[in-house]
Amino acid sequence: MILSDEHINYIRKDIAYRGIVDDDLGDELVDHICTLVEAKMEDGQRFIEAYDETIKDFGNDNKLNELQKHTIELSNNNTKIMIRNYFKIAFRNLVKHKFYSAINIAGLAAGVACSLLIYLFVANEMNFDKFHEGGDRIYRIVRTGKFSDNEFRYPVAPAPLANALVNEIPEIETAVRFRFNGTWLVKTPQMNESFKESQVIYTDSTFFDLFSFPLIEGNSKNVLNRPNTVAISRSIAEKYFKDVSPIGKSLLLDGEYNYEVTGVFEDMPANSHLQFNILMSLASTPEAQNEQWLSNNFFTYFKTKEGVNKEALQKKIQLFYENKAEPELIQYVGSTIEEFKANGNSVNMVLQPMEDIYLTSDFIFDIGTMGNEDSVLLFLVIAVFIIGLACINFMNLSTARSANRSKEVGIRKALGSVRSHLIRQFLLESIIISIISIIIGCLAAAVMLPLFNHLADKSLTFPGTPLFYLALLGFALFIGVIAGTYPAFFLSSFRPINTLKGKLSSGAGGSAIRSGLVIFQFLISIILIIGTLAIQKQLDFIQNKKLGFNKNQLVMVNDPYMLGDKRDSFKEEIEKLSSVASCSYSGFIPVNGYNRNDNTYWEKGVSPSQDNTISLQMWQVDEDYVQTFEMELIEGRNFDNTIASDSVGLIFNEEAMRRFGYENIDDKWIQTYAFDQTTRSVINDEFENYKIIGVVKNFHFESMKENIGPVAMRMGRSTGLLSVRLNTEDYQSALQLIESKWNEFANGLPFNYTFLDDQFDNMYKSETKLGELFAIFSGLAIFIGCLGLFALAAFMAEQRIKEIGIRKVLGASVKEIVLMLSKQFTKLVLFAFVIAAPISWWAINTWLDSYVYRITLGFEIFLIAGFSAFLVAWITVGYQSIKAAVSNPVDSLKSE
Secondary structure (H helix, E strand, C coil): CCCCHHHHHHHHHHHHHCCCCCHHHHHHHHHHHHHHHHHHHHCCCCHHHHHHHHHHHHCCHHHHHHHHHHHHHHHHHCHHHHHHHHHHHHHHHHHHCHHHHHHHHHHHHHHHHHHHHHHHHHHHHHCCCCCCCCHHHEEEEEEEEEECCEEEEECCECCCHHHHHHHHCCCEEEEEEEECCCCEEEECCCCCCCEEECCEEEECCCHHHHCCCCEEECCCCCCCCCCCEEEEEHHHHHHHHCCCCCCCCEEEECCCEEEEEEEEECCCCCCCCCCCCEEEEHHHCHHHHCCCCCCCCEEEEEEECCCCCHHHHHHHHHHHHHHHHHHHHHHHHCCCHHHHHHCCCEEEEEEEEHHHHHHHCCCCCCCCCCCCHHHHHHHHHHHHHHHHHHHHHHHHHHHHCHHHHHHHHHHHHHCCCCHHHHHHHHHHHHHHHHHHHHHHHHHHHHHHHHHHHHHHCCCCCCCCCHHHHHHHHHHHHHHHHHHHHHHHHHHHCCCHHHHHCCCCCCHHHHHHHHHHHHHHHHHHHHHHHHHHHHHHHHHHHHHHCCCCCCCCCEEEEECHHHHHHHHHHHHHHHHCCCCEEEEEEECCCCCCCCCCCEEEEEECCCCCCCCCCEEEEEEEECCCHHHHCCCCEEEECCCCCCCHHHHHEEEEEHHHHHHHCCCCCCCCEEEEEEEECCCCEEEEEEEEEEEEEEEECCCCCCCCCCCCCCEEEEECCCCCEEEEEECCCCHHHHHHHHHHHHHHHHCCCCCCEEEHHHHHHHCCHHHHHHHHHHHHHHHHHHHHHHHHHHHHHHHHHHHCHHHHHHHHHCCCCHHHHHHHHHHHHHHHHHHHHHHHHHHHHHHHHHHHCCCCCCCCCCHHHHHHHHHHHHHHHHHHHHHHHHHHHCCCHHHHHCCC
């Protein structure tokens, strides 16, 4: 006869009243008493009589308390001995259930490998620029604001700002400027061959005072304080001077500028956003002496003194700048600062902390390659989800196998094991699996690290410190406890009365928890699938959108200015090649990252003011530029070098026409201040006039995160690049012909080229890598989710094995049984999809909001993601369902 819950609760309360206070012992004693009472009730006694007689058989209450004390002491005294047995039983179970142990270990190892790789990436990203002494006191000036209808946000400042800050604001200790001027061809006077160096920049002599880059040779106080001097990195010193000290020796830049080496510094570490091998003295260029406060060409960093409040300092710098800039503002636009602001305009000096620059900078141009804070946080969340999915998979699989271990629990309890011993046993098994998984996961991460470095564009390595591996061990213990807690408490809670009679029931609560965990797994998987599909669709949109020019079959030959007076002849020879359709000299191409030359213009014949001036990019191109880039001329004509007046002619894009309010180009002239190209400064009271002769259709020249801005092209002789349009698919042969012509004119100068479509793709490098990593993480999440679903399918099949046997005996087909078992899992995946769809829609739209030109999310992405999840779920569940459906009903229905 089976006792009711009311009877069992009575027994619990009574033995507690009699002094049994240990929870483990109380549970075991209740089980034992229930068994004895049930036996007496089967002989015809009433419950209360059977219970009283059972208690008398134990003796009095003192004997019960002595039994409790003795059991607890025995348990405590035998702990060390039992640990050895825990290990024996744990390893026996792992070996006995090889298949399920392998699944457990594979799931956790996959989660650990993925999380470990992401940890290395996140730790590297968040550790940028943290090594500078007093780094929390280093800032960069960022200029933001609005002028007319143009909003701007640049990490550059006026040339005179750095010295003025140090001299006139006491809170500032030192400052340094940077001026990037493209790539350089470098060699020593004794060398015959030049090498192209891109990590070259002009900077002030205070560089080594502000930043903590070790100087190996030279004096930091005077290393860059004279014109035509350079400091070089260790790798550059080894490259050009071998084992000889380079101090006092010369480097020849671009074949004509002789610079003396005055310092050698240690290579800049990978976790610095400043990455330069050659530092050129800013005293070498007249532009450094520019005294105009409305210019914006110099990256400016400074270090404050101790204890300076950032907000107060920013307000002080802002007021200081406004006082300096106001005279020029009055001269150029005819208004005071107050009038300027009253019309909705502004120019703000924002302080950007040095340690935030790498992750929080998203400017159109910058001093180096930057990271993305949102991506770092996203990967961190994904790592947590992945390891969470792995733990969920372990818990599901452990509880799914609980039916097979229920009799083990019942027998061990009947033989005297208390619940705490069983909990320790199951936790130890979990920890052992966790440690094995950590080891395999680390090995897998080490194998995958080169591929991950390629995808993330990093050079990550495993830390060599013992602390890291101790942390991994602690992590293994933590994961083992977290993943094993629920199974341990679940399995140890079985009552021997029920387990030995084959009446194990997981209960509705356990079923609900397992179902919820599987829903969570597929929720994350579906979100990742939708994210992967959306990112790929946006990248396809970018690749296939009409740009206003043709980026295909365009080769950019670098450094043609080095050819000197042979440049025109070189271009003519290239144009004669049968594989070349046309070519053009320019310093500007429609790809983000190239030099931009923007200035303020207004209609000729009116006085400039803040109401009629337009910020306009002015590109110097030759007469073949429009043809070579296959831009669409929609009004007027192209440049003609036989027409003398075309030297002041302009070709506008549509946006420039809109900004000026022009409907046609008839007799339209614009004007700007004359500009000194040497000092990069405005010449007072002198003006330049330009006539609009043509209009091209708008074309993208920056990332599609930006609106198309106003551009004007003028005919000039900028020879930074030679753009060559090919008319053949045989690129290799065409490039060999171009290189042979280069070698005829270049006197040993290196031949360097790039394809424009590669540079265009490089603008979206971060998005491409994000998509690739998303796809990998999605696959991994689905893999782990399948393991979890497999666990639940195995559990449900075991729970319903007798029902399946009866159904088969009564004539149910395999198909009907498979559909019956799969129906519940279909509901779980459907529920996960219903939750995942709106979350994904919100997240993807938030990401797409950063693009001006973007896709519209359609239902097809969600349908594909949902169908993929259902397909994977059905395949996973189908295996267990078919296995249960084809089993022999005799085996499941026979008496045990």
